[in-house]
Amino acid sequence: MREVIEKEPRDIFVNYLKGKGLRNTRQREEILDAFLTAKRHITVEELYKIVAKKDPGLGYATVHRNLNLLRECGLAEEIKIGKQKMRFEPPFGHGHHDHLICLKCGQIIEVSDETIEHLQNKLAAAHDFAPVKHKLEIYGYCGKCR
Amino acid sequence: MREVIEKEPRDIFVNYLKGKGLRNTRQREEILDAFLTAKRHITVEELYKIVAKKDPGLGYATVHRNLNLLRECGLAEEIKIGKQKMRFEPPFGHGHHDHLICLKCGQIIEVSDETIEHLQNKLAAAHDFAPVKHKLEIYGYCGKCR
DNA sequence: TTTAGTGCAAAGGCTTTGCAGATGT
DNA sequence: ACATCTGCAAAGCCTTTGCACTAAA
Secondary structure, three states, X not given: OOOOOOOOHHHHHHHHHHHOOOOOOHHHHHHHHHHHHOOOOEOHHXXXXXXXXXXXXXXXXXXXXXXXXXXXXXXXEEEOOOOOOOEEEOOOOOOOOEEEEEXXXXXXXXXXXXXXXXXXXXXXXXXXXXXXXXXXXXEEEEOOOO | OOOOOXXXXXXXXXXXXXXXXXXXXXXXXXXXXXXXHOOOOEOHHHHHHHHHHHOOOXXXXXXXXXXXXXXXXXXXXXXXXXXXXXXEEOOOOOOOOEEEEEOOOOOEEEEOOOHHHHHHHHHHHOOOEEEEEEEEEEEEEOOOOO
């Protein structure tokens, strides 16, 4: 009676591939798995090392190519803080991208609050904008570094 | 009777230089001016072209070096969206870093709302965190692209 | 005059691309 | 079978660095 709504990251990816006539390969599975399982904010190099450990022949370029696909379909987002390397962020908690970021030690605390959904809709409505998702980053100092 | 509180971007920069025993040069002035005057989210190349027009001998490396200083003292922030080039964002509206970003055309609408200040303090308080500033990005589709 | 800054060019570091062989569909 | 993928290595693109000269303080 109804289509399965694509909700799981894996489904989103597979559907995206299908929609573009792309194929699903062993390497794609491995990279997707590693990415989704990873700690937050993984670098390309970290991801490469993880997959290369299981699949030593896998190439760096393949990681890049697939990370680009993951970004295109909305599963990966780049973030860069200060001089740190670029990192890719997996989709946490179904659209919760709210972070407290320590300016000193770089620690990132993930938080969540409903208020922001309302705020999002309110701001969007005021600017003829259809919101899809948001990202909130609060910079400051964590308990240890204060 | 009282010190001038460093508030203007220019003062922040000059004080930062002083504090580190660095010098103020013609090139620094030009780059700072161009950066502060620039449209939002300028790329290194765009900034280079602006200053190089006024001062043809000025080198690319100098722009980079000074952009790094601007970042170190908190005046410049890197942002990257999708496959776009890295951009540097000047400090707008005294700490307002709230954007509506169109997923299709890439347009960035700057917005501002007080609610978020409260939200920031609330979230920070709940995690033993001392907030300094925030950045909110709402992704979606603008009126034209909807 | 002393030390940091600049410009240039070379070096680095990371991402993308070209190609031949491998592999989903 | 046919078009896409992969792995490798080369090419590209920015950013950073080394050095001799210039210029703030």
